[in-house]
Amino acid sequence: MRELRIHGRGGQGSVTAAELIAVAAFEGGVFAQAFPAFGVERRGAPVQAFVRFDDKKIRKRSQVYEPDYIIVQDSTLIKDVNVFLGVKKGGIVIVNTEKVPDYTVPEGVKLITIDATSIALNVLGLPITNTSLMGAFAAATGEIKFAALEHALNHRFPKELAAKNIEAARQAFNTVKGAAA
Amino acid sequence: MLEIVEGSHAVAEAVKLCRPQVVSAYPITPQTHIVEALADMVANCQLDADYITVENELSALSACIGASAAGSRVYSATTSQGLALMFEVCFNAAGMRLPIVMTIANRALGAPLSIWNDQQDSISLRDSGWLQFYAEDNQEATDLHFIAYKVCEDHSVLLPAMVCFDGFILSHVYEPVDMLSQEDVDRYLPPFNPYQRLDAADPISFGMYATPDYYHEFRYEIDNAAKRAKEVIQKAGKEFGTMFGRDYSALVEGYRLDDAETAIVAMGSICGTIKDAIDEMRAEGRKVGLLKIRVFRPFPSEEIAQALSNVKRVAVLDKDISLGAKGAVAIEVRDALYGSVTPVKGYVLGLGGRDVRKKDIKEIVSLVEKGVGDQFFGLRRELL
Numbered sequence: 001m002r003e004l005r006i007h008g009r010g011g012q013g014s015v016t017a018a019e020l021i022a023v024a025a026f027e028g029g030v031f032a033q034a035f036p037a038f039g040v041e042r043r044g045a046p047v048q049a050f051v052r053f054d055d056k057k058i059r060k061r062s063q064v065y066e067p068d069y070i071i072v073q074d075s076t077l078i079k080d081v082n083v084f085l086g087v088k089k090g091g092i093v094i095v096n097t098e099k100v101p102d103y104t105v106p107e108g109v110k111l112i113t114i115d116a117t118s119i120a121l122n123v124l125g126l127p128i129t130n131t132s133l134m135g136a137f138a139a140a141t142g143e144i145k146f147a148a149l150e151h152a153l154n155h156r157f158p159k160e161l162a163a164k165n166i167e168a169a170r171q172a173f174n175t176v177k178g179a180a181a
Numbered sequence: 182m183l184e185i186v187e188g189s190h191a192v193a194e195a196v197k198l199c200r201p202q203v204v205s206a207y208p209i210t211p212q213t214h215i216v217e218a219l220a221d222m223v224a225n226c227q228l229d230a231d232y233i234t235v236e237n238e239l240s241a242l243s244a245c246i247g248a249s250a251a252g253s254r255v256y257s258a259t260t261s262q263g264l265a266l267m268f269e270v271c272f273n274a275a276g277m278r279l280p281i282v283m284t285i286a287n288r289a290l291g292a293p294l295s296i297w298n299d300q301q302d303s304i305s306l307r308d309s310g311w312l313q314f315y316a317e318d319n320q321e322a323t324d325l326h327f328i329a330y331k332v333c334e335d336h337s338v339l340l341p342a343m344v345c346f347d348g349f350i351l352s353h354v355y356e357p358v359d360m361l362s363q364e365d366v367d368r369y370l371p372p373f374n375p376y377q378r379l380d381a382a383d384p385i386s387f388g389m390y391a392t393p394d395y396y397h398e399f400r401y402e403i404d405n406a407a408k409r410a411k412e413v414i415q416k417a418g419k420e421f422g423t424m425f426g427r428d429y430s431a432l433v434e435g436y437r438l439d440d441a442e443t444a445i446v447a448m449g450s451i452c453g454t455i456k457d458a459i460d461e462m463r464a465e466g467r468k469v470g471l472l473k474i475r476v477f478r479p480f481p482s483e484e485i486a487q488a489l490s491n492v493k494r495v496a497v498l499d500k501d502i503s504l505g506a507k508g509a510v511a512i513e514v515r516d517a518l519y520g521s522v523t524p525v526k527g528y529v530l531g532l533g534g535r536d537v538r539k540k541d542i543k544e545i546v547s548l549v550e551k552g553v554g555d556q557f558f559g560l561r562r563e564l565l
Contacts, residue, residue: 019187022355026185033356038211038297038349038534057357059318059453061350062538 002143003064004051007083008073011043013130017071018049020156021134024148025053033058046081053143069141071133072096073116078103094136096129112140112179114172123168135169139176146173183357188319188346189214191358192258192284195323197228198366199282199330201256202373203248205233205241209263210296211348212286216258238263242270242283249279250387252378254330257281260348261288264302268309274341275310275403277387280333280373281341282326283311286348287449287500289533297534298348300449304477304501304509310403312342312410313478315448319358321429321475322346324421327361327370328429331417336376338410340403347450349534361425369424407479414476432481434473435488437463441470443546444492446485446514448474451498451537458542469546474510482517489518495525496549502529507555526554535559 004021008014015036022034030053037048050064066086075097077083084093089108095101096116105111116132123132131153138144149169154162186194193215196204204223206216222228233244238259245255259267264285274281285303289295303313314329316322322344329342346352361369377385391399415430422428436456438444445455452473462469472488474481489495495518499508506512511527518525526549531537541559548554 019355023185026183026357031357032185033354035350035354038353060457060539061347061354061450061454063536065538 001052001054001058001060002068003066004053004069004071004137004143005064005067006049006051006071006073007077007081008047008049008130009043009077010045010047012073013128014047014049014073016156017130017134018051020149020152021051021137021144023152023155024134024138024144025051027148027151028145030055031058037063046077067091069137069143070094071137073129073133075099084109092140094133094140096133112136112176114175116172119168119171119175123171124164131165132168132172135172136176138169139173139180146170183359185355185357186319186360187214187353187355188322188351189286189353190218191319191323191360192326192346192352193218193222194360195326196256196284197222198361198363199256199326199370200254200372201228201230202253203231203233203245203255204257205235205244205248205255206257206259207235207238207241207263209238209260211288211298211352212258212260212263212284214352215284215286219256238266239270242267242274242281245281245283246270246274246277246279249274249281250277250379252373252375254334254373255281256283258284258286260286261290261296261302264306265290268306271306271309271311271341273388276399278339278376278403278406279341280330280339282329282333283341283343284326285343285345286352287345288348295533296348298350299500299532299534300345300347301501301532303343303345306343307478307509310340310407311478312338312340312407312414312476314342314344314476315474316344316346316351317450317452317473317475319346319351319354319356320427322351323358323360324425324427324429327366328414328417328421331370332410332413334373335413335417338406338413339376340406340410345449350450365425369421411476411479411481429475431484432474432476433484433488434475436471436473438470438472438488438492440468442468442493443549444470444472444489444495445498445542445546446472446474446489446495446510447498448477448510449500451500451531454537454539455498455542458539461539462543462546467546477510480513480517482513485514485517486521489523490521492523494549494552495523496545496554497525497527498545499527499529500531502532511555524549524552526552528554528556528558530558
């Protein structure tokens with residue numbers, strides 16, 4: 001089983017990202033489970049959402065404590081919340097930032113930074129970074145195919161909005177793929 | 182076909198397939214997504230039902246009682262404080278022998294206010310005459326609605342039922358669910374055929390008063406009906422299995438229990454985490470199994486005694502507490518095992534949304550092996 005933990009702030013679409021990643025993973029033929037860290041959602045407050053992936057039915061219901069993957073939607077969280085807590089060796093951390101990191105991830109963990117906010121502002125006109133980061137996640141981990149992500153977004157949003165979000169996801173996907181090449 | 186959906190939407194879809202004629206509910210976290218979805222379905226003409234909006238839960242269930250007495254298939258959903266507000270009419274629904282089905286998205290009761298999961302709400306209504314089903318996952322949560330209607334409306338039962346699934350943990354999770362088609366459900370669940378109903382041409386009364394000469398026998402009859410429901414559930418669960426491949430004929434279900442020395446007894450979504458923990462303990466050579474209680478009312482005493490007849494010790498997990506006594510499930514399991522020398526220990530855990538992990542389950546198994554139990558598990562001692 002592989003596990004993803006998403007850190008964000010209320011209003012950034014972390015829960016939606018978790019749901020859509022699970023939908024895309026399921027379309028790719030694996031079992032997936034997505035759920036929020038249940039709380040009283042307030043705009044701007046730290047929130048978490050989780051996704052599990054497995055080849056068999058997922059029974060576990062506890063929160064995710066030792067993730068294989070972490071997405072940090074807002075790098076200002078790093079000084080307040082221990083976002084890297086429990087990440088597995090060989091894991092992948094994706095941080096939305098335009099800055100050079102002044103923090104370190106645990107040993108044996110791969111850090112990928114991407115300026116998802118700029119992509120979102122350019123493409124959507126709003127600093128809603130979840131769909132860009134979903135594209136980055138697809139490129140970095142291979143857990144979901146881009147076509148499945150596209151399908152999930154088309155299913156979730158009205159046509160025009162879906163097209164913009166797919167474009168944002170694609171730009172982030174290509175950026176991460178390009179950096180890896 | 183397997184689809185990945187939110188638990189609440191899967192339940193709403195299942196309810197739609199049951200073709201309720203009247204829905205009345207009041208929104209409350211974490212039940213809200215179910216009734217929002219049903220309201221949408223009614224507004225969009227996908228569900229041919231009257232959706233009665235009301236000012237609170239007491240009115241919601243009262244409206245359901247009236248509609249059911251008039252001969253309609255009815256549905257409601259609530260949780261926590263909402264269910265507490267329904268307390269009075271819950272007893273009326275059972276006493277009037279009305280086959281209402283209501284989803285409970287299990288949540289803690291205040292004070293202090295908690296929107297998070299435990300099972301105190303429905304457990305507190307265990308004496309009300311409602312049948313109670315507890316779901317481990319969203320597949321069960323959806324399927325149990327079809328079974329609940331079938332059982333409740335059986336003329337040898339005629340009682341209401343709560344289909345309980347853990348708030349947030351199941352209601353807000355996206356996971357794959359195999360949803361039946363309308364054609365499938367129509368084959369399984371025939372239209373509601375009321376045993377008796379309000380009819381201006383042939384007037385009768387429901388819920389009259391009963392003097393001491395009669396009341397006692399009314400209660401006896403309700404109790405008998407609840408006990409008869411056992412067989413009806415077995416039959417309806419088996420028929421469901423034959424038709425759709427998922428057999429719900431067992432009121433309790435063992436997992437790696439056959440050669441187990443330690444049995445864990447639990448209800449609801451925690452059973453999934455327990456199964457994963459058991460697989461890991463088994464790999465270490467520890468003989469642990471699970472007995473899942475799917476039907477809490479009627480209480481399957483004989484089935485529990487039978488299933489636990491060969492184990493050396495039993496750990497019962499309760500996401501509820503009868504304050505001043507013990508967890509409700511532990512009390513009743515111990516009652517079921519009366520006369521046996523097998524030690525039964527209770528553990529109250531996961532109240533108000535406290536997360537329960539595999540390591541907690543393993544720790545409880547170690548405790549019961551040492552004979553330590555009948556306690557709140559996982560207390561933060563620094564807060565006391």
